[in-house]
Amino acid sequence: MTVGGWITFLISVCGFLAFFAWCVYKVATAKKPKDDDLHGAFDIYEIENDIKQSQARRRSKAEK
Amino acid sequence: MKAEAWNSKIGVILAVAGSAVGLGNFLKFPGQVALYGGAAFMIAYVLSFFAVGVPIAILEWTMGRHGGSKGFHSPPGILGVFCGSKKMAYVGISGVLLTIIVYCYYIYIEAWCLGYAYNFITGALNFSNVAESGAFFSDFIGAGENGAAMSLGMDKVLIFFAVSFLLNFWMIYRGVSRGIEFFCKYAMPTLIVLAMVIVVRIMAMGVLSEGNPDRSINLGMGFMWNPVKVELQQRADADSPWVFKERIVGESQIERARKRVGENALSGGYPELRLKEFSVLEQLSNPSIWIAAAGQVFFSLTVGFGAIMTYASYLKRRDDIVLSALTSCSANEFCEVCLGGMITVPAAVAFLGVSGVIGAGISLFDLGFKVLPLFFASMPLGEVFGFLFFFLLFLAAVTSSLSMLQPSMAFIEESMKLRRNFSTLLLLFITFFISGFVVYFSKDLKAMDTFDFWMGQVAVYVFAMVQTVSFAWYFGAERGVGMANEGSVVKIPGFYCYVIKYATPSILIAVFVLWLAKDVFGLLGDGALSPYICDLFGLNGRQVNMVAWMSMAIIFAVFAFFAAILSTSKTYAKIGIEGRRSGK
Numbered sequence: 001m002t003v004g005g006w007i008t009f010l011i012s013v014c015g016f017l018a019f020f021a022w023c024v025y026k027v028a029t030a031k032k033p034k035d036d037d038l039h040g041a042f043d044i045y046e047i048e049n050d051i052k053q054s055q056a057r058r059r060s061k062a063e064k
Numbered sequence: 065m066k067a068e069a070w071n072s073k074i075g076v077i078l079a080v081a082g083s084a085v086g087l088g089n090f091l092k093f094p095g096q097v098a099l100y101g102g103a104a105f106m107i108a109y110v111l112s113f114f115a116v117g118v119p120i121a122i123l124e125w126t127m128g129r130h131g132g133s134k135g136f137h138s139p140p141g142i143l144g145v146f147c148g149s150k151k152m153a154y155v156g157i158s159g160v161l162l163t164i165i166v167y168c169y170y171i172y173i174e175a176w177c178l179g180y181a182y183n184f185i186t187g188a189l190n191f192s193n194v195a196e197s198g199a200f201f202s203d204f205i206g207a208g209e210n211g212a213a214m215s216l217g218m219d220k221v222l223i224f225f226a227v228s229f230l231l232n233f234w235m236i237y238r239g240v241s242r243g244i245e246f247f248c249k250y251a252m253p254t255l256i257v258l259a260m261v262i263v264v265r266i267m268a269m270g271v272l273s274e275g276n277p278d279r280s281i282n283l284g285m286g287f288m289w290n291p292v293k294v295e296l297q298q299r300a301d302a303d304s305p306w307v308f309k310e311r312i313v314g315e316s317q318i319e320r321a322r323k324r325v326g327e328n329a330l331s332g333g334y335p336e337l338r339l340k341e342f343s344v345l346e347q348l349s350n351p352s353i354w355i356a357a358a359g360q361v362f363f364s365l366t367v368g369f370g371a372i373m374t375y376a377s378y379l380k381r382r383d384d385i386v387l388s389a390l391t392s393c394s395a396n397e398f399c400e401v402c403l404g405g406m407i408t409v410p411a412a413v414a415f416l417g418v419s420g421v422i423g424a425g426i427s428l429f430d431l432g433f434k435v436l437p438l439f440f441a442s443m444p445l446g447e448v449f450g451f452l453f454f455f456l457l458f459l460a461a462v463t464s465s466l467s468m469l470q471p472s473m474a475f476i477e478e479s480m481k482l483r484r485n486f487s488t489l490l491l492l493f494i495t496f497f498i499s500g501f502v503v504y505f506s507k508d509l510k511a512m513d514t515f516d517f518w519m520g521q522v523a524v525y526v527f528a529m530v531q532t533v534s535f536a537w538y539f540g541a542e543r544g545v546g547m548a549n550e551g552s553v554v555k556i557p558g559f560y561c562y563v564i565k566y567a568t569p570s571i572l573i574a575v576f577v578l579w580l581a582k583d584v585f586g587l588l589g590d591g592a593l594s595p596y597i598c599d600l601f602g603l604n605g606r607q608v609n610m611v612a613w614m615s616m617a618i619i620f621a622v623f624a625f626f627a628a629i630l631s632t633s634k635t636y637a638k639i640g641i642e643g644r645r646s647g648k
Binding site: 001002004005006007008009011012013015016017019020022023024026027030031 | 073074077102103106110282283285286288289290291292384387388390391394395397398401402405553554
């Protein structure tokens with residue numbers, strides 16, 4: 001392998017290794033978010049409420 | 065139905081990284097670097113990584129988390145709710161379709177890895193040349209004739225296919241946290257440790273063959289990483305163009321080639337020889353290198369498939385996604401560049417030499433299943449290292465195939481409101497027949513290749529473009545980046561909005577158009593129409609291939625089935641209303 005080959009190899013490997021190490025460090029030291037809102041459940045109710053409301057609106061329009 | 069969720073942040077990162085790390089990291093990437101030249105390929109690769117790979121990964125994570133917060137976990141639901149349109153849910157079926165079809169042939173390759181691992185540890189693989197290892201491979205996968213893979217025996221793929229298939233479904237049945245997360249939490253660290261052990265072993269080898277000092281690990285590394293590519297070229301007469309004859313690596317080989325060229329010049333005869341050096345800039349001026357680098361980043365990160373958005377949909381509303389996306393991308397790059405780049409090609413060159421490797425082929429399957437088994441068979445404790453290598457490939461393949469199954473699983477559960485055991489059974493039924501079709505029609509791997517071309521390449525590019533344009537132009541890049549930054553430990557810098565809005569779609573479209581022009585329609589380069597199109601229409605002297613047509617029929621049938629489910633499902637009735645509510 002030529003000197004240029006070694007330089008290419010070391011920059012590529014060290015660059016991605018450093019990037020990976022930085023990410024792992026940030027994940028390991030990141031603070032846990034305080035709010036623990038569960039996904040999905042409330043939004044499903046929200047959407048279902050929307051459906052009910054829109055149906056009610058349609059019904060009242062039809063009655064008028 | 066109980067809502068699924070990830071157990072831990074590291075679990076989802078490992079699962080997404082696992083979906084990205086696959087055979088391409090260890091078998092395809094090294095071959096591509098060696099083929100296109102170290103520095104030039106890496107420049108194109110790194111630019112593609114930050115301009116295409118990372119942006120699409122971030123937008124998939126963002127769309128997924130948003131869809132999950134609205135109760136949708138499959139690509140149709142996520143894309144529909146993100147764009148506020150039921151029509152987009154139909155477009156999202158592509159995400160389910162392509163992942164399920166890719167799974168159905170990927171599981172076949174996964175079985176090869178398991179079969180090779182088993183046959184190595186039992187000492188059944190002893191080859192002395194490429195022809196022998198090639199013959200075993202062809203026999204093992206049943207490439208000789210249709211139905212040849214359907215016989216039982218440890219030197220055939222069928223048993224390993226059944227084991228891999230059942231393992232995947234067991235994990236999928238257990239669910240996101242108890243199945244996928246559990247498996248990836250153990251498989252990913254194991255895979256990395258195994259790869260490190262193999263790297264250390266290979267790097268410690270030096271010269272493998274005493275009689276051939278040119279066959280060394282150092283030469284293999286030079287073949288991959290040397291920035292200046294040296295080729296021996298020849299031409300038949302003074303009016304003919306120069307054509308490639310041999311790739312030259314290493315000072316002593318270059319010296320020998322120079323002497324050969326000098327002698328040829330003195331004799332004045334034809335064919336005339338010359339030594340041509342390609343600088344990094346010259347290599348970068350070749351469009352093929354950009355197509356190859358962008359394609360490698362794109363497929364290696366498994367972006368554009370819809371698998372990442374499905375995984376991200378199981379996050380909580382304010383869970384970090386930017387850092388998670390970066391970490392999973394960087395984990396994939398670590399496996400690809402730092403580990404994969406040091407195993408396959410150096411080992412193959414150490415055993416066969418540069419011209420031997422080029423002669424045997426540096427494609428994914430040639431390197432992995434013909435050249436490397438030969439290398440392991442010839443080294444001390446080769447049974448153990450061969451087993452470790454193919455077992456690591458098997459783990460990498462399982463973590464990827466699980467991510468290919470989950471979008472379909474989520475779609476079936478979401479749209480049909482089935483209990484997990486019934487939805488698992490339905491998915492098992494569908495995939496069993498499609499993957500059975502792939503295994504049965506194994507002659508020249510026609511069924512697998514057809515699926516790979518139309519779904520694993522064309523559909524993935526198109527679906528990635530749809531996702532990118534939806535995110536950057538329909539939803540709005542600024543709004544999308546703001547959404548991604550919510551709850552994130554690392555914020556996306558402002559200029560990345562422009563990258564996502566302009567650079568990513570432009571590069572994606574340019575690479576797709578160039579790829580179509582060069583490799584599919586033959587408008588650039590050698591001018592040959594893709595064999596996959598010739599197979600369908602009987603062009604260029606080929607006969608119409610019925611297996612290719614059957615494969616296409618399966619693709620359309622599955623799409624129609626999923627579209628019918630979507631159109632009758634009450635779940636997706638919410639999407640339009642939600643879209644109107646959010647002003648879309």
